[in-house]
Amino acid sequence: MTVLSPRPDLWTLDPGVLHLNHGSYGAVPRRPQELLAELRAETEANPMRWFRSVAGRLAASRLELAAYLQTDPAGFALVPNASAGVTAALVTLDTAGAIPAGSRIVLTNHAYGAVLYAAERFARINQAEVVIVDVPLEADDATVVAAIATAVDDRTAALIVDQISSATAMVFPIRQLAELCGAHDVPLIVDGAHAPALIDAPAEDGADFWTGNFHKWPASPRATAGLVVAEKWRTATLPLIVSWSERDERLPERFDMQGTYDYAPWIAAPESLRVLAELDWSRRRPQLSAMIDDGAKLVAKALGTGVAEVARPAATMRLVELPFDGVPSPEAGEAFKTKVSEELKAEITLTAFDSRVFVRLSAHAYNSPHDYELLAARLPTVL
Ligand SMILES: Cc1ncc(COP(=O)(O)O)c(C=O)c1O
Structure with a gap:
């Protein structure tokens, strides 16, 4: 097997920093950045001409993004x-x-915390309630489905589930959960924020609503995400901003026009898919999984802890336990990340689950095994 070389040259990341947290905000490669800059220059050369061209360009971009997800463009x-x-x-x-x-x-x-807030808001508005099901880290698919099944009945308005969770970098069995929901006529909302590029055809498991970010693992310009809607909900699904496309009968077109808005990232996003193709992503992804497995073990060894035993871990993220005495306050957690950033020149994130605290590490095509060796050498110095 040929090992593909790391390609930091395709990005513009500061080489003096260990970039080990792609999972939070992504990182846009040079080419989509350049295209974005060109599109913005074109806008400012003639704003009227640019906005006349937006509808056609968005339609073309949507087709490419939907094809990448292997989903029906009419529902994307x-x-x-x-x-x-x-x-x-x-x-x-x-x-x-x-x-x-x-x-x-x-x-x-x-x-994800913000998704929980959204559920709480809509529960509050409707005098409904939010129910949280406990799913252990080490639960296999059957255990996950059995745990969630205890809360799915004729009182359930919706199940919202991660496809890949943020705090625990765990993959959930969406197809089985869609079957469970289907059997009880419960709408399933899948939070696939991390799924594009980490899971193939991520929106095709039968959810009523699926959403996923292109600005994470596909490395598209930020503010680019997709919403895939099952046929039965397409007429009823409206964009959050009411604008001129409000009365369009077609779902995708209805979401295109969001008033005066910066459409350039949506139009530039397919360029990042071409970068993934150049990176030979489907061959590279399992290699990144192997690299993050080794890297996480190295960091855990240096800390005298372990790598969380997640039954189905995300392809390119791992959790390394921190030897902390309890979960730090949000302020203390931020202070720790800032210290790691400033003193160790490393970008990582912290997550907490079940009173345990972890460093969540990422691997993307710009990372190399050496990054994890350096983190393993540096991180113990701030503990
Ligand atoms: C699981 C999960 N859901 C939702 C989100 C929110 O994504 P965004 O900030 O793009 O809205 C994130 C972001 O990290 C996430 O990890």
Whole structure:
């Protein structure tokens, strides 16, 4: 097997820093950055001409992005981020009267904080409640489905589940959960924020609503995400911003026009897919998994801890336990990350689960095994 070389040359990342947290905000390679800059220059050369061209360019971009996800372009709309995708799904259920008083919105203890806030808002508005199902880190797919099944019944207004969780970098069995929801006629909202480029055809497992970010693992310009809507909800699903395309009967076109807005990232996003192709992504991804496995073990060894035993870990993220005495406050957690950034020249993130604290490490095509060796040498010095 040929080992593909790291390609930091395709990015513009500061070489003096260890970039080990692609999972939070991504990192845009040089070529999509340049295209974005060209598109913005074109806008400012003639704003009127640019806005006349936007509809056609968005349509072309959507087709490429939907093809990348292997999903039906008629059910694929552009949204600025996964948070907007989840919110649009909840608004749709709310407007359809599908969150009645006394009903329950079900999530797991792996859910992303902002997504939990969204569920809480729509529960509050409707005098419904939020139910959190505990799913252990080491749960296999059958255990995950059995745990969630205990909360899916005729009171359930919706199940919101991560495809890949943020705090725990765990892959959830979406197809089985879609079957469970289908059997109880419960709408399933899949938070696939991390899924594009880490899972093939991520939106095809039968969710009612699926959302995923292009600005994470596909490394597209930020504020680029997709919302995939099952056929039965397409007419009812409306964009969060009411604008001129409000009355368009077609779902994707209805989401295209969001008033005066910066459409350049959505138009530049397919360029990042071409970078993934150049990186030979489908061959590279398993190699990145092997690299992050080794790298995480090295860092854990240096800290005298272990790598979290997640039953189905995400392809390119691992959790290394920190020898902390309890979960730090948000302020203390931020202070730790800032110290690591400033003193160790390393970018990492912290996550907490079940009173345990972890460094969540990422691997992308710009990383090399040496990055993890350097982190392993440096991190113990700040503990
Ligand atoms: C699981 C999960 N859901 C939702 C989000 C929110 O994504 P965005 O900030 O693009 O809205 C994130 C971001 O990291 C995430 O990890």
